[in-house]
Amino acid sequence: MVSQVKSITNILEQVENEWELSESDAMLLLSQKDETIINKIRQSADNLRQKQVGNTVTYIINRNINFTNICEQHCNFCAFRRDPEQDGAFWLSIEQIIEKATEAVKKGATEICMQGGLNPQAKLEGSSLKYYQQLIRTIKETFPQLHLHAFSPQEIQFIAREDKLTYIDVILGLKKAGLGSMPGTAAEVLDDTVRRIICPEKINSQTWLEIVSLAHRLGLYTTSTMLCGHIETAEQQIKHLSQIRNLQKTAINHNYPGKITEFILLPFVGKDAPKALKNRVQREQPSLQDTLLLTAVSRLFLGKWIGNHQPSWVKLGLNGAVEALKWGCNDLGGTLMEEHITTMAGATGGTCMDVKTLQQAIASLKRPYQERNTIYGISQS
Numbered sequence: 001m002v003s004q005v006k007s008i009t010n011i012l013e014q015v016e017n018e019w020e021l022s023e024s025d026a027m028l029l030l031s032q033k034d035e036t037i038i039n040k041i042r043q044s045a046d047n048l049r050q051k052q053v054g055n056t057v058t059y060i061i062n063r064n065i066n067f068t069n070i071c072e073q074h075c076n077f078c079a080f081r082r083d084p085e086q087d088g089a090f091w092l093s094i095e096q097i098i099e100k101a102t103e104a105v106k107k108g109a110t111e112i113c114m115q116g117g118l119n120p121q122a123k124l125e126g127s128s129l130k131y132y133q134q135l136i137r138t139i140k141e142t143f144p145q146l147h148l149h150a151f152s153p154q155e156i157q158f159i160a161r162e163d164k165l166t167y168i169d170v171i172l173g174l175k176k177a178g179l180g181s182m183p184g185t186a187a188e189v190l191d192d193t194v195r196r197i198i199c200p201e202k203i204n205s206q207t208w209l210e211i212v213s214l215a216h217r218l219g220l221y222t223t224s225t226m227l228c229g230h231i232e233t234a235e236q237q238i239k240h241l242s243q244i245r246n247l248q249k250t251a252i253n254h255n256y257p258g259k260i261t262e263f264i265l266l267p268f269v270g271k272d273a274p275k276a277l278k279n280r281v282q283r284e285q286p287s288l289q290d291t292l293l294l295t296a297v298s299r300l301f302l303g304k305w306i307g308n309h310q311p312s313w314v315k316l317g318l319n320g321a322v323e324a325l326k327w328g329c330n331d332l333g334g335t336l337m338e339e340h341i342t343t344m345a346g347a348t349g350g351t352c353m354d355v356k357t358l359q360q361a362i363a364s365l366k367r368p369y370q371e372r373n374t375i376y377g378i379s380q381s
Contacts, residue, residue: 008037012044012300016051021301023238030234030297038293045296045328052307053330057362058372061355062111062149062334063104067092067135071117075199077188077230077268081117091119094138101139101146104337108355111334111374112139114150115183118158128162129170133177140178147180147374153211154186157203167211171218181374182215184224184260190243191236198230209247216251216258221375224248224260224306228294229286230268237294241301248305261375262308262331263298267291267315288320292327299328308376313353322361331372332358 011025021029032038068091071081082089092100101112114135116122124130132155136148151159151174159170188198190205203211212222224244228237244263251259267286291311299309310331311324321332335353355371362369372378 008032008040012040015300015303016044016047018304020303023242026238026241026297026301027234029300030238030293032293041293041296041300042327045299046326048299048303049309049328049330052304056330056368056370057325057365058308058331058370058376059355059358059362060111060334060372060374061108062113063100063109063337064334065092065097065100065112065114067097067114067116068119068122069117070119070121072120073118073199073201075202077198077227084121091122094134097135098138098142101143105143105146107335107337109146109335109337111147111149113183113334114148115152115155115185118155120162123162128159129165129173132159133173136174136177136179148178149181149183149374150179152183152186153208154203156182156211157207167214168218171211171215171220175218175220179220181221181261182212184212184222187225187240188227189232189236190240191232194232194236198227205243209243213247213250216256217254219257221258221261223262223264225264225266227266227268229290238301241298245302245305248302252305260306262310263302263306264310264312265291265295265298266312269315286315288316288323291316291320292324295324295327295329318353318357318361322364325362325365325367332362
């Protein structure tokens with residue numbers, strides 16, 4: 001035990017001094033159960049956060065718009081999707097989307113985050129790409145100041161498949177219409193043995209990585225995420241982090257005009273998830289302690305490559321997200337204004353957060369706060 005504590009202490013000291021954490025050392029950190037050692041890991045992650053990005057905690061004023069929950073896929077963690085004629089199915093009109101964007105602008109939003117189900121009916125003149133471009137253009141023509149953070153790699157693949165286009169054609173077509181950046185969702189866990197169980201109809205790991213790397217090469221920033229706390233092992237979590245780190249290394253080393261702006265852990269909420277996965281996990285709400293340790297190890301593992309780390313207040317609750325700010329996170333996310341996907345799975349964190357509440361939560365840690373824009377510049381709003 002003494003030798004292991006000494007080994008962990010040496011690892012943590014090296015990582016704080018810009019040494020890159022290996023997969024095996026990350027596994028060692030993630031396997032710890034002793035509270036004293038876990039606190040050392042927390043402190044190192046917090047020290048590295050302070051060294052890399054300082055004490056200021058950022059947030060963004062944004063609105064989440066899920067334009068449809070009609071989806072051809074059947075992911076085993078998703079309580080959001082519906083069939084076209086099923087109760088609760090919806091597909092927002094352009095007018096409804098503009099109405100939501102208008103409300104967001106009145107509240108000071110600088111970003112619209114837009115994602116939806118894979119709806120084969122979502123076409124304009126027989127083209128899926130034209131429909132998605134119309135969503136973008138209508139918002140940008142009405143509110144040119146808004147940054148559109150939209151469409152996951154899964155949605156890119158869906159459009160390409162429906163229209164028989166290349167991923168490059170789709171990304172450039174969306175960018176030309178006014179797309180500002182892409183969410184790194186649909187990553188779930190980048191291990192195909194896990195994906196075959198939790199999301200068997202989704203793109204595989206390699207396709208997700210390919211599309212995100214193409215987005216970077218073509219000048220779009222993306223986020224990165226991991227769905228954690230379900231059936232995945234610690235080894236699979238570290239493998240996921242390793243692939244995210246390598247993706248960012250490629251973008252930076254090749255001087256791509258786009259890169260990953262942030263990493264977000266998305267703990268699994270099982271309360272109202274489909275029974276196939278819910279019965280295997282047997283946990284209705286995320287484990288805060290497990291998530292916090294993974295949060296700290298993620299900061300240490302991603303090191304200098306990805307400086308911004310964000311917890312999910314929707315999944316952890318605001319108190320849990322604030323606690324994560326002591327474990328290596330430096331951003332508290334967005335106001336969202338409405339959130340459906342996680343809430344429909346049974347999350348209790350809420351669907352909207354006002355700016356004052358976010359600011360007070362950050363101030364409770366005696367750390368300064370700052371509004372940011374989507375790519376982590378200082379917001380001018």
